Amino acid sequence: MTNTIANETKRQEPYRREVASGVGTGRGLARALGYFSMGLGAAELVAPRAMAKLIGIPYRRPHAGLLRAFGLREMGSGVSILARPGAGPVGSRVAGDVLDAAVLVAALGRRATRKKRALVALGAVLGVAALDVYVTQRLRRSRSAANGQQRFQVRKAITINRPREEVYRFWRNFQNLPQFMRHLLSVEILDDKRSRWMARAPAGQKVEWTAELIEDVPNYRIAWRSIQDSDVEHAGSVAFRPAPGNRGTEIVVDLSYAPPAGSMGRVIASLFGEEPAQQIDADLRVLKQVLETGEVVQSDSSIHHGLHPARPSSSSKQLAGHSDGSAGSSGQPGAEKVG
């Protein structure tokens, strides 16, 4: 069991934020076109004479200067595609293809042009143009499919200086999760397998889903996923293994959220803000604090949402979510004051 987890950890990236339709978005092809542009442009810039010979056009005005200019243009679109392989930069290649074709057609009408070579070159330009159009459309499609519909997949690990049984037991009681998962408002246990999760969303909105337990190997692994009629497609698992050298328990957590399309999708996407991995990291740190020290450790600034100077504050209203659900401390712990 532990070996399997270790291998998985090596194989998978810790955090991915991927487009729902996943493979075949045309980005790979776009990159190939980017490199093609760079190569062709460099050849036109550096060796315009050889290039003219290859495509059968006479190397004299206006073609000599034109070839160099086209070389620059090709390299420009190559760079912009490689920087951002999206529909826009690839689309700019189509315009370039039209120019190339126009020049070749004009050259075909001149006597000095070697017609066969020029026709082959024209064929090549039209072929590449067709590919450019195809990739552009494909990129457009996948962008609209992914609009507000991102899948978050996060994998994080932390070591907790407590026995494996204790860490497992704490997590296995899903009602404990909101104590350290900042975005969760509550988890209600429905029966042996199912639980109802409610999460905080921006602008006071809430999203809910029902999760079912799909794997429970005591002290080793827990896995769950949302059932079909949920707002969110959510899956998670946590693996427990002893930390070598009597350092407690290592846990590896996998979480994924795939919201449906539309406005609800965007709400889900914003659950974790811009940095889901960072959020989960912070959550696991809180779990560690709760299990090791008994409560969520606060500083004078951490009790506030957002930036606050490191100084005491008189207001207790701004207490952040973490302090109200912590084990053993709710808001203001009891204090004895004299003097």
Add this chain to the structure above:
Amino acid sequence: MGVKRVEVVDVPEPRILNSQDVIIRVTSTAICGSDLHLYNGYVPTMEKGDILGHEFMGEVVVRGSGVKKVKVGDRVVVPFPIACGVCNSCQHQLYSLCENTNPNAWIAEKLWGHSPAGLFGYSHMLGGYAGGQAEFVRVPFADVGPIKVPDDLPDEKVLFLSDILPTGWMGAEMCNIKPGDIIAVWGAGPVGLLAMQSALLMGAERVIAIDRFPYRLRKAREHMGLECINYGETDVREALDVMTGGRGPDACIDAVGMEAHFPAPLGLYDKAKQAVRLETDRPSALRQAIMACRNGGIVSVIGVYGGLIDKFPMGSVMNRSLTIRSGQTHVHRYLKPLLDRIRKGELDPSFVISHRMRLDQAPEAFDLFLNKQDDCVKVVLSPNGRAAA
């Protein structure tokens, strides 16, 4: 409340935020050389309005429900790193690496790979805890950090248990001092002076002080009888070679850190790079300590660094089998043994104090300390207006 601006303002009294907190009424607090790095704006993630100060002591006035050992009315000195006492690092006495006390660990992880412990009054990257240059401070994990001090010892003798005494001590301890060892210390500020004294107590044959301010070197010479090198006048490498028979010191302590001064052109190079943030730290003392150290020797770094340095002589470290040891002080480890030495009269760190001022004179005190005016070595502030005695 900006670079080179501190103000004294009224803020609400601190409250208990965790059950293991206490609130302390501060009787004495000090300005640390590392506060100057904050003051000069070289430590990232300071916010306008942050309360500074990580060297302080006082009387417990409020006690959280989970505190067992410390009692209201106890007179305590507080270590500058905040430690939970139960994580792996704390159990291995690596208190400044506590795994639970930095709520902003993610920022430190981005800059340094992993996060150390939270510190009082030392940026948001290290927790965003309000500091001790105040009348009242909240102290988390009160049963782990604060040490009760006997009433017959005045504040001045025990205050520096909070930071600079254990820091100087750990700096010397990391040198593995053996009979016959010669130790060179860069920086004759408060930490450097206490490292020198610690090295003597640990049995060093000779200790050499290096600084550019005659009044600071005088303190090393007159108080401890040390040999001194003024790097503003003397070539340090040459002087050290002569003093050590060409071997170099057995161990070198960098008690300067990220804002070292160095003659041109390398000094100007670092200053320029630091000014435009191409390099966050000016490491000229560290470079020199490495180059000067004898083959197979130890370079002990207790001066504070924040980020990246340039022109680091790694070839010298590798080819000459040098050992570099470093760390924010694991203060908790040293509290009891050092307090015992103070009680027995073996150690009295109060000799570093040059100025005693009121807390509301803090802006003036920072300026004195930074610009080394009026022979300033160490400023102790007392909030109640009484001179700390």
